[in-house]
Amino acid sequence: MMRKLFTPVLVVVAIVFVTAPIVIARAPFESTMGLVQKIFYYHMPAAMLMLLSAIFCGLVSTAFLATRRAAFDHLAVAAAELTVLYGAIAMVTGPLWARKAWGVWWVWDARLTISLLMWMIFVSYLLLRKYGGPGSEKLSAGLAVFGMANAPFVYISVNLWRTMHPKTSVVPSLPVDFALPLWWAFVGFLLLYVVLLTARARLETQRALVDHLYLDFDE
Amino acid sequence: MSTKQMRWWLLFLVGLAGMNAAVFGQPGQSQFVPVNELPAAEQLPAAPLLIAAYVFVWAAMLAYVWSLWRRLGKVERDISELSQLMSKRRA
Numbered sequence: 001m002m003r004k005l006f007t008p009v010l011v012v013v014a015i016v017f018v019t020a021p022i023v024i025a026r027a028p029f030e031s032t033m034g035l036v037q038k039i040f041y042y043h044m045p046a047a048m049l050m051l052l053s054a055i056f057c058g059l060v061s062t063a064f065l066a067t068r069r070a071a072f073d074h075l076a077v078a079a080a081e082l083t084v085l086y087g088a089i090a091m092v093t094g095p096l097w098a099r100k101a102w103g104v105w106w107v108w109d110a111r112l113t114i115s116l117l118m119w120m121i122f123v124s125y126l127l128l129r130k131y132g133g134p135g136s137e138k139l140s141a142g143l144a145v146f147g148m149a150n151a152p153f154v155y156i157s158v159n160l161w162r163t164m165h166p167k168t169s170v171v172p173s174l175p176v177d178f179a180l181p182l183w184w185a186f187v188g189f190l191l192l193y194v195v196l197l198t199a200r201a202r203l204e205t206q207r208a209l210v211d212h213l214y215l216d217f218d219e
Numbered sequence: 220m221s222t223k224q225m226r227w228w229l230l231f232l233v234g235l236a237g238m239n240a241a242v243f244g245q246p247g248q249s250q251f252v253p254v255n256e257l258p259a260a261e262q263l264p265a266a267p268l269l270i271a272a273y274v275f276v277w278a279a280m281l282a283y284v285w286s287l288w289r290r291l292g293k294v295e296r297d298i299s300e301l302s303q304l305m306s307k308r309r310a
Contacts, residue, residue: 036265093272206294213301
């Protein structure tokens with residue numbers, strides 16, 4: 001079923017991604033930040049998907065630790081890689097926005113610091129998978145659970161601690177003119193996430209098949 | 220601590236605070252300057268930051284898609300080569 005849906009979803013992703021800059025360009029300027037606020041339409045969906053991806057990676061890793069089914073592990077690797085990708089986008093676009101809006105590239109406040117820590121946990125997950133050798137899938141699954149535990153703290157950090165970062169109440173209270181391009185871009189990012197997750201998990205399945213074939217060939 | 224020593228300490232602390240204020244204190248702002256009158260060197264244009272952000276997003280996504288495409292192609296080739304070798308051995 002996923003294979004049948006792959007091409008239509010890819011077409012929708014391409015349409016949404018190509019039209020997103022047009023929809024964003026038509027959005028009004030924010031009163032205090034002006035033009036630079038338009039980074040928000042890519043920054044927020046990327047950051048949100050980083051969190052969702054971290055939670056998904058933690059859940060499938062938990063399922064893998066409980067059942068030892070390889071399919072869960074393949075999904076976990078795919079989700080970890082995408083957490084790093086979407087996290088990198090959020091980590092780069094955020095400072096570009098902050099430089100104009102706050103006057104600095106980076107501040108060590110709760111939101112930014114915990115986000116960076118969570119991103120680094122998933123980078124270490126990937127390094128562990130690449131260089132950890134046999135058995136690293138169980139260790140990395142444990143690491144993913146710790147990464148997932150960070151996600152709620154990243155989300156509520158702006159409400160718990162004093163920070164320069166906008167609070168979580170900004171998105172639900174957005175006027176329609178701002179909300180439309182945001183959710184348009186979010187849908188694009190989300191569909192692209194599903195496509196990339198499917199393709200990356202398939203790569204991991206195929207790699208496992210290659211290992212299996214090599215073992216068969218040696219015997 | 221004697222009263223004389225306390226006086227000296229107090230004098231020292233007041234002097235330290237005064238020196239600190241003299242060295243690090245900023246003069247108060249005498250007037251506000253409208254943003255359109257700032258010298259060009261002090262203005263930070265938003266467009267390059269916005270363009271850099273959008274270029275990075277697209278470049279990161281395209282680079283990842285290309286890397287995934289390449290890795291999938293390689294693994295598919297490995298599978299077909301191994302399958303051919305296996306069928307030759309069986310024959």
